[in-house]
Amino acid sequence: MISAQDIAGSPTWLPLEPEGVGGFRLVRLDAAGYRAASFLDRRILQAGVLQAVCPTAPVAAAAASLPARAHYIFHIGHVGSTLVSRLVGEREEFFSVREPAVLGAIAKDASRALGSLDMRAVLGLLARAWHPEQRAVVKATSFVSEIAEPILDTSPGSMALLMFSPALAYLRCILGGPNSRMEARALAYSRLARLRTRLGSESRLPEPRSEGEWIAMSWLCEMACLRQAATRFDSRIAWVDFDAFLGAPVPGLTALLRALGATPRQDEVERLVSGPIMRRYSKAPEHAYDAALRRLVLESADREHAAEIRCGMQWLASLSGLHPLVDAVLRG
Numbered sequence: 024m025i026s027a028q029d030i031a032g033s034p035t036w037l038p039l040e041p042e043g044v045g046g047f048r049l050v051r052l053d054a055a056g057y058r059a060a061s062f063l064d065r066r067i068l069q070a071g072v073l074q075a076v077c078p079t080a081p082v083a084a085a086a087a088s089l090p091a092r093a094h095y096i097f098h099i100g101h102v103g104s105t106l107v108s109r110l111v112g113e114r115e116e117f118f119s120v121r122e123p124a125v126l127g128a129i130a131k132d133a134s135r136a137l138g139s140l141d142m143r144a145v146l147g148l149l150a151r152a153w154h155p156e157q158r159a160v161v162k163a164t165s166f167v168s169e170i171a172e173p174i175l176d177t178s179p180g181s182m183a184l185l186m187f188s189p190a191l192a193y194l195r196c197i198l199g200g201p202n203s204r205m206e207a208r209a210l211a212y213s214r215l216a217r218l219r220t221r222l223g224s225e226s227r228l229p230e231p232r233s234e235g236e237w238i239a240m241s242w243l244c245e246m247a248c249l250r251q252a253a254t255r256f257d258s259r260i261a262w263v264d265f266d267a268f269l270g271a272p273v274p275g276l277t278a279l280l281r282a283l284g285a286t287p288r289q290d291e292v293e294r295l296v297s298g299p300i301m302r303r304y305s306k307a308p309e310h311a312y313d314a315a316l317r318r319l320v321l322e323s324a325d326r327e328h329a330a331e332i333r334c335g336m337q338w339l340a341s342l343s344g345l346h347p348l349v350d351a352v353l354r355g
Contacts, residue, residue, distance in 0.1 A: 025049065025077045030085035034151040034159075037063060040124055041138040042076045049082075050074045054153060057120065058112060061105055061306045064124035079138045082148070086140060089147030091178040093120070093159040094283050097252065098186035099245035100165035101196050101203055103265040105305035107186065108162040110276060110295055116285055118152040121162045125149075126174075130167045143177050150178075160283065166210065168248035169217055175256045182283055183256070185249045186263045189355070192321070193242045194235060194335045199324035204234070211237045218244040221251070226346045229338075235331030236338040243339065246352045254351075269314040272296040 030036050035051055042048040051073040052060070060067055068074065094117075098104040105121065112119030125145050129137065137145060150159045163171075175181060188196065197203045211231075218240065219228055231237040253260045261282035268275035273292050280287045295301075304312035324332065342349050 025075060025081065027081040027084035027088075030077075030082060030148070031088050031151070033153060034118070034120070036075075036077075037123070038082055038125055038140075038145070038148055039063075039065070039067070039074070040128065041079075045079050045138070046076050047079050047082045047138065047140075048074060049077050057118070060121060062122045063120065064122060064127065079140065083140055083144060086144035086147045089144075089150060091143055091146035091150055092180050093146065093150035093161045093178065094181050095171070095174065095178075095183040096160065096162040096186060097168045097171045097183055097249060098163075098165055099168070099188070099193065099242060099249065100206075101193070101200075102186045102188045103263075103268065103305075104162055104165075104186045106300065107184065107263065107268075107276075107279065108160065109300050109305050111160050111280065111283065113295055113300070114280065114285060114287070116157055117283065118157050118159045119162065120149055120159050122164045123149055123161065126161070126167045126170075127164045130164075130170045133170075142173060146174065146178055158284070165245055166213070166217075168245055168252070171248055171252040172255055175252060175259060181259065183252070183260045184263050184279055184282065185253060185260050186265060187246060187249065188265050190239060190242050190339055191332070191336060192266050194238055194332045195321040195324040195328075196317075197238045197241075198235070198328040198331055199320035207238050207241055208234075211241060214241045214244040218247060221247055222346045222348060226349075228342075228345065231338060233331060233334045235328070235333070235335035238331075239335035239338050243342075243349065243352060247348050250348065250352050269317065272301065 025036060036049045037052055039048045039050050050067055056072065096104050096108055108119045108121050111117050129142060129145065149161050152159050175183060197207050222228055231240045261279055263279055273296055276296055277287055277292050302311060302313045304310040339353060343353060344350065
């Protein structure tokens with residue numbers, strides 16, 4: 024039987040999802056398991072991890088003793104957040120937690136996601152680390168940016184990295200890969216609904232018509248979430264432009280580590296950015312991927328999808344004056 028002490032004492036038992044009435048599915052992970060995992064959702068079960076169904080009561084009792092003190096990485100998707108999470112996790116003072124399913128469940132439907140746990144309890148559980156001097160850094164799924172504000176409001180000592188690419192780079196990146204295009208289509212209508220809700224019914228946001236317009240709308244949706252969080256919590260956020268980061272990774276990584284409270288030496292940062300993490304595809308490290316390959320993907324998109332890229336950029340330009348939040352996003 025898993026006790027509240029077992030759960031509170033370390034990140035070993037990760038709450039994955041509610042199970043039935045009054046229960047929670049937990050998975051057992053050691054430090055290497057967390058380090059390997061790109062997604063802490065049901066995909067982790069394919070790795071054969073030990074799992075157990077536990078009554079919600081000990082999970083809630085453990086959470087009640089845990090401060091919500093993690094830092095966060097919010098992002099718009101396909102902007103290097105997994106790469107940055109892996110680089111940050113190489114520092115002894117940080118413990119990287121990537122895309123926990125429970126945060127995604129809250130973002131989709133908080134009323135049905137948690138059982139008897141509230142958001143503060145979940146954030147406390149995600150903030151556990153392996154030793155007291157270590158700080159968890161939770162890399163959320165892109166659509167979790169929808170609840171970035173309540174997360175930061177519930178975690179008053181937390182910092183957040185807000186990762187993005189400008190609209191043109193985002194369009195090129197998404198159109199440059201078949202998997203990213205499929206994902207964009209799958210999320211398109213939910214993003215349009217979220218954006219319309221955020222802007223209000225009076226905004227008269229037009230529905231996109233072409234693939235490029237839909238991708239541009241997806242960029243606008245997620246950027247609007249980040250912009251509003253940044254406006255409210257200005258002193259607790261740091262923007263990270265992924266393409267600028269790739270162009271100058273040593274100062275880029277130094278700046279974001281300092282934003283999270285670290286004091287890295289230049290030789291330490293240089294060792295990280297010259298190491299294997301920067302040369303692998305972070306979501307699937309068995310595959311090679313680096314800044315040069317990303318440039319080839321973007322150049323391929325320019326050749327093959329120029330019309331859709333142009334449509335997306337024109338759609339965004341047509342929204343000028345539609346809403347103050349849209350204008351703020353478009354101004355950058």
